[in-house]
Amino acid sequence: MNRKRSSRLAALLAASLLAIAGVAVAKDFITVASTTSTEHSGLFKHLLPAFTKDTGIDVHVVAVGTGQALDMGRRCDADVEFVHDKVAERKFLDQGYGVKRFDVMYNDFVLIGPKSDPAHVKGLELEAALRKIHDAKPPFVSRADKSGTWAAEVRAWKHAGIDIAKQKGPWYKETGSGMGPALNTAQAMDAYILADRGTWLSFKNRGDLAILVQGDPELFNQYGVMLVNPEKCPHVKKELGQKFVDWLISPEGQHTIAAYKIHGEQLFFPNAR
Numbered sequence: 001m002n003r004k005r006s007s008r009l010a011a012l013l014a015a016s017l018l019a020i021a022g023v024a025v026a027k028d029f030i031t032v033a034s035t036t037s038t039e040h041s042g043l044f045k046h047l048l049p050a051f052t053k054d055t056g057i058d059v060h061v062v063a064v065g066t067g068q069a070l071d072m073g074r075r076c077d078a079d080v081e082f083v084h085d086k087v088a089e090r091k092f093l094d095q096g097y098g099v100k101r102f103d104v105m106y107n108d109f110v111l112i113g114p115k116s117d118p119a120h121v122k123g124l125e126l127e128a129a130l131r132k133i134h135d136a137k138p139p140f141v142s143r144a145d146k147s148g149t150w151a152a153e154v155r156a157w158k159h160a161g162i163d164i165a166k167q168k169g170p171w172y173k174e175t176g177s178g179m180g181p182a183l184n185t186a187q188a189m190d191a192y193i194l195a196d197r198g199t200w201l202s203f204k205n206r207g208d209l210a211i212l213v214q215g216d217p218e219l220f221n222q223y224g225v226m227l228v229n230p231e232k233c234p235h236v237k238k239e240l241g242q243k244f245v246d247w248l249i250s251p252e253g254q255h256t257i258a259a260y261k262i263h264g265e266q267l268f269f270p271n272a273r
């Protein structure tokens with residue numbers, strides 16, 4: 001009886017030691033600097049487990065505005081950039097901080113506002129809608145966080161003939177926050193806001209807000225991926241990071257992106273070439 005008990009204890013001890021050893025051995029991982037839209041939309045919770053299952057590589061995501069994500073790469077604090085501001089991405093490449101950029105997927109921006117629509121913008125093209133908002137001056141929430149969404153918003157104001165930095169007033173609320181918190185602010189203020197469709201579809205605290213402007217070509221939202229240049233940043237995990245880039249643009253990665261839906265609606269559309 002004692003021998004049996006001793007055998008069981010020995011087996012349990014061996015199993016415990018194996019479990020501890022397994023925890024102690026860290027998995028390979030990479031750091032991906034990305035945007036709040038990919039995080040807040042829920043895409044990463046869908047995408048990354050599939051990548052890790054295929055490759056055994058963990059991904060640590062730092063979700064900030066695109067400008068901040070690219071600055072992380074310049075500081076050598078990331079292995080891969082997965083962002084959505086093509087102008088800023090090209091500058092990053094021209095400065096030598098990126099190796100090669102690949103299109104990954106797209107969705108679109110939408111202009112959100114109160115259902116009562118005090119500026120009467122529903123169904124207009126984006127530039128016309130922004131001019132009416134500027135004239136009527138209802139509350140408008142801007143992320144103002146160097147994100148790709150904020151860059152798109154600033155370009156849209158400029159295309160509408162409005163220098164928003166000079167012509168903003170108390171009606172124009174700058175939050176300096178990610179997409180989710182900015183939408184919460186817009187809901188609380190019953191305000192207009194430019195948002196990416198993915199985050200909007202996953203956003204639950206909508207209150208009286210609704211999509212008022214969509215479908216304008218100016219609202220197109222392209223995402224790209226690139227490895228941070230190991231010649232600039234010697235500690236970049238070149239092989240592991242490249243595996244992530246290659247997987248995203250592979251048929252498997254593209255299929256996984258296309259399969260992500262909320263309430264039956266696809267959030268991102270793969271378009272790697």
